[in-house]
Amino acid sequence: MREISDNIINEIGGGIPVYKDQKIDAERFPLLYDCWKISNDRILYPAYDQIMSEELSAQYYYLLNELMAGEINQDEFIEGLVAQ
Structure with a gap:
């Protein structure tokens, strides 16, 4: 592992x-x-989509997809989540 x-x-x-x-x-x-x-000093790492609202979770995955595809950068990813 x-x-x-x-x-x-x-x-x-x-x-x-x-x-x-x-x-x-x-x-x-x-x-x-x-x-x-x-x-890094915590024991548990939450599943972000499980602690977000349904709308924020949908936005998170939409932005994550754009980030991984190189369509947005990390700052735009964070801004997109904050704006939600």
Whole structure:
């Protein structure tokens, strides 16, 4: 599991570290790194779509899709969530 987690974090930036000595490359994955900084001292990582309202969850996935497709940048992603 550790090897899979390392690969996902270090190669595709697709997750948050679950092992204490794992790090996220801030230059390669700045948005993921910022998210990790917010919650790196917590034990639980919530499923964001489960704690958001239905409307905000829909907006989150819409913006996430645009972000992953390169249609918006990380600042536009955050602005889109804040504006909701």
